[in-house]
Structures are given as C-alpha cells and as structure tokens.
C-alpha cells in the first residue's frame with residue numbers, strides 16, 4: 258500500500274512506481290538588492306563577496322577590518338567602493354543596509370551587537386554565538402532595534418533544502434524515525450589556528466558540528482535531550498564528537514571531527530522511505546529519495562543542483578538573496594530558521610561540549 262501522505266507527484270502505483278519524482282525547488286522571490294557591509298574580511302568573507310558578485314544583484318559596498326591595509330586590500334580585490342580600518346566605522350556607514358559578520362565565532366556576539374546598535378540588519382556566520390545566552394542576546398537586541406537578524410546557516414537556503422522540506426511535508430517517508438548527519442575533515446593540529454584555539458571558540462562542534470545539528474533540527478525540531486561523547490585536542494578543544502538526540506518517536510545522531518574525512522551526508526529515514534542529501538550536504542548537492550513500497554528493493558528518484566556546477570561555496574549567494582527577501586517583507590527572523598530554534602541549536606552545541614569536557618575531566622581524576 259502506498260503511504261496515504263504521498264501526493265500524485267510521488268507516484269501512487271502499488272508496483273512499479275515508474276514516475277517516482279522529487280518536487281522541484283521553489284526559487285526565492287526576486288528581492289531588491291541590499292547594500293552590504295562586510296565585517297572581518299577573512300576566508301569565508303572572501304567567498305561570500307565572490308558569491309554575491311557572481312550570483313546575485315546584491316551589492317557589497319563596504320568592508321571593515323581591524324586593519325586599514327587589510328580592508329583596503331580586500332576592497333581592491335573585490336571591487337568594493339569603501340573600506341574602513343575599524344569595525345565601528347563600517348557599521349556607522351549610512352549607505353550600508355546589512356552587515357555580514359564573518360569573524361571567528363568568539364567575536365560574533367560583540368560584532369553582531371555593534372551592527373544592531375547602529376540599526377543594521379545582520380547576517381552572522383555560524384554558529385550565531387558560542388552559548389545559547391549570547392545567541393539570545395543578539396536576537397533580542399535585533400528585535401528591540403527592529404532589524405532583521407539571521408544566522409548564516411547557508412545550507413537552509415539552498416534548493417536541496419526546499420526539496421527536503423517539501424518531501425517531509427508530503428509525508429513521503431512515512432513516519433520519520435531516524436536522522437543522521439555528519440561533517441568532519443582532517444586538518445593538521447596548529448594550536449594557534451582558530452579551530453584549535455580556545456580563545457577563538459575553537460573545536461569541531463561549534464565549527465563543523467553545527468551543520469549536522471542544524472540539519473537534524475530542521476527535520477525533527479529544535480534539539481532537547483542529548484548525549485555526547487568525544488575527544489579533545491591538546492589545546493583542550495573538542496576535536497571529535499558524536500551527539501545523540503532523543504525526540505518523541507525518533508532518534509538522531511550528529512557526528513563531527515577535525516581529524517577525519519567524514520562522508521558529509523545527511524540521511525532522513527522513516528517507515529516508508531529514506532532521503533539522502535549529499536555527499537557534501539552542506540553545499541549545493543544531490544538529493545536521493547528511496548521508497549520501500551515493495552520491501553527491500555526501493556524505487557529511487559534523484560535530483561542534483563545543476564545551477565552550482567562550479568565552486569560549491571557560491572551557494573552562499575542563496576542565503577543573501579533569501580535574507581534580502583525577508584528584509585523586504587519586513588520580517589524580524591527567517592521563517593525557515595526561527596530565532597528560538599537558532600538559540601536551541603547553539604545551546605545544544607554548548608551542552609554537548611560541556612558533556613565532553615566533563616567526561617575528559619572525569620577521566621583524569
């Protein structure tokens with residue numbers, strides 16, 4: 258029997274299901290271009306500027322760095338009209354509508370609050386903050402100031418994520434009972450690198466683990482009860498972690514690492530089928546739907562994001578377009594990544610870290 262929640266688009270035939278298809282992603286409506294200012298021009302800021310310029314009508318009009326030389330070099334490299342050697346000058350530029358905060362995580366709260374206090378909309382790199390309390394401070398300040406604030410969880414704004422949302426809404430997987438996602442890579446241990454430096458809020462969970470945890474949350478809802486195991490680098494930050502989440506009727510695991518090339522897939526499984534996103538589920542990628550109406554041999558439908566055959570990080574453009582649309586609509590939060598959910602995710606990452614730290618302390622007693 259086909260699952261009662263399956264719409265015609267997924268095929269209703271009981272045997273061959275020859276027309277099993279995935280829904281088409283719905284593009285973000287065209288929005289008026291915002292004038293963007295970039296704060297903290299490091300690695301991801303460079304890719305963000307390129308993505309906006311190559312893929313959107315959004316305009317990067319200014320950049321602010323702690324160093325006037327770095328700001329100027331970045332502005333020249335990306336054809337940005339104005340550069341500032343301090344962050345405050347950038348947020349006070351009256352010709353800037355929205356500020357993109359691209360500093361290490363440890364500085365997100367300070368810089369986001371700076372931009373909000375100047376009345377700017379803010380897009381803050383992931384994770385929004387390093388504790389749930391700080392995430393809440395940013396989002397409350399934005400609401401009080403009447404500006405739009407969003408975590409730059411770019412994956413949510415990619416076409417594949419709209420397909421996932423539609424498949425889940427249609428019930429094509431039956432009852433969703435299991436979600437697993439991972440993101441990990443191997444980099445040499447350098448204690449001064451932001452990923453290993455506790456003063457820059459290093460660690461696998463906050464940097465990479467935020468993606469699988471956010472994916473799980475997007476499917477099952479904001480995380481609650483969790484249990485984490487992991488290991489620590491010599492600098493004391495978490496360099497590997499597995500976090501298990503318990504939901505009513507469902508379980509989920511997020512795996513992350515700074516010392517293993519994980520597959521980077523996200524899998525949502527239920528009583529009628531399975532959705533696989535990736536490998537490379539963070540960026541533009543492939544979605545595969547498997548339906549098990551006839552037992553162990555599934556019918557499969559697949560969709561690949563053909564718009565992003567080039568560098569995957571050009572997909573950063575999608576979040577900027579979505580952001581501009583939300584601002585145009587007068588929203589204060591992203592309707593597909595609400596403030597309460599963002600806070601719960603950051604808080605879950607913090608709680609997972611604290612469990613790993615506590616276990617490490619216990620182990621040396």
Ligand SMILES: NC(=O)c1ccc[n+]([C@@H]2O[C@H](COP(=O)([O-])OP(=O)(O)OC[C@H]3O[C@@H](n4cnc5c(N)ncnc54)[C@H](OP(=O)(O)O)[C@@H]3O)[C@@H](O)[C@H]2O)c1
Nearest residue numbers: 297298299300301302322323327359360361362364382383
């Ligand atoms: N969406 C994605 O795919 C993606 C990918 C990578 C990283 N990220 C996120 O982007 C953020 C930045 O990562 P990144 O790899 O771009 O970092 P990065 O290359 O180290 O650049 C960060 C920039 O922040 C500024 N900064 C401000 N306070 C700082 C401090 N205390 N220490 C060092 N730099 C400081 C520096 O610029 P100035 O001194 O010139 O101002 C620096 O160039 C992180 O939160 C990370 O999670 C997202």
